[in-house]
Amino acid sequence: MSHNSLSENNRQKKIKIELQNDTIQPSAQNNEKYLSLNFVPNNEQPVCDINRSELLRFSFLLKGAFGEVYKVEWKGQLVAAKVVSRMKRQELKDFKRELEALRKSKNCEEHIIQFFGLSEGFKTGEYILIMQYADSGTLKDYLTENKSILKLDDKISLCKDIIKGLKFLHENNIIHRDLHSKNVLIHQKRALPADFGLSKSLLESKGSSEVRGITVYLDPRLLDGKCPPEESIDIYSFGVLMWEIYSCRPPFGGRNGHDLIFGLREGLRENRQVGMPLDYVNLYEECWIPDP
Known part of the structure; x- marks a missing residue:
């Protein structure tokens, strides 16, 4: 196994350990009286x-x-x-x-x-x-609408949900490639990754090697063309989501211009917010460390 693989495995292991200590208590509330929101298909049947x-x-x-x-x-x-x-x-x-x-x-x-x-x-x-159908929409909208009532435990639960989703995808040999707060949906107060694999399929259909996604969530190595799609690019995006979940606002105020791209390639990252626990900061910053 390569040094890069060991480094990535250790990083994912740390994320798993750090997030598993908090309890998720999802709501079972159903806001639509006339239609079920809990429909799950028979997994034994083909799509x-x-x-x-x-x-x-x-x-x-x-x-x-x-x-x-x-x-x-x-x-x-x-x-x-x-x-x-x-x-x-x-x-x-x-x-x-x-x-x-x-x-x-x-x-x-x-x-x-x-x-x-x-x-x-x-x-x-x-x-x-x-x-x-997710009853509470995107993570981005959910954070905006609930920023005044979300507690630290709620935010950690959201992080746990997302990393469990990524772990599930990676164990099934799928890289999300385009993880951001509009591609994570909230259903019964749980965060569920969506649109996984869609970016890959659309790029292949166009015969393109271009990098797609919202710049602030992308591993800067992708911007330099120095990193093939691998699990670590999702881990970087997860670190950005951790910052966003705690602060309840878009990273870099939603900016996405050329100056920001240059800054990210040169090491620019969002600053720690007032009140952020040090362990929380250390964890998302570790997600941003490129493999040597």
Whole structure:
């Protein structure tokens, strides 16, 4: 095993140890009276191909990097529908196969946003990905709306949820590649990574080697082209999320320009916030240390 692999394993081990001491107490509250939000597919069945006519009452939620997201009713369940238009059919099949394999993994639904199936879109070359609907939206919005009431234990619980999700993905040989606070969703007060693998599929469909993502969350080695996609790039992004979760505000005020890119490549990082526990700071700063 290489020195780099040992370094990364030790880093993940430390994250696991540091975060496992706090207790998660997720809420079981269901705010939608008429539809279930707890629908989980039969993991023994392959991901289904969903007829578009089964998707009812599209309600716009947000526009993301890979397409628009809607709240939809499907077979009496509330689900999220992401419309994407840049995936070739073969990449779509590969993406689907990857998600089918994930669903067969033990306790998949506890760690990541679930993928239920896909449908043909409304236009030629367009597809609709049907996924679990998260009752509290994105982590970014959740932090903004709840910053006055979130306690340290709540924030640590969110961090634990995310690292468990990453650990699950990495154990299944999947690198997220695009982890940020809009790609982590909150359901029943638990944080679940979403859109894993989608960045890879879309880049491959375009035949591109470009780096995609929100700059402040990306491992700076990616900006320099010095780092192939590997698990450590997700760990760097997780460190940024730890900072954001504690401060309840976007890193660097949401800036994303060329000056910031230059600064990040030269070692610029967010400063410790007033009141941050030293152990918490040490942990997220360790996530930012590049492998030697």
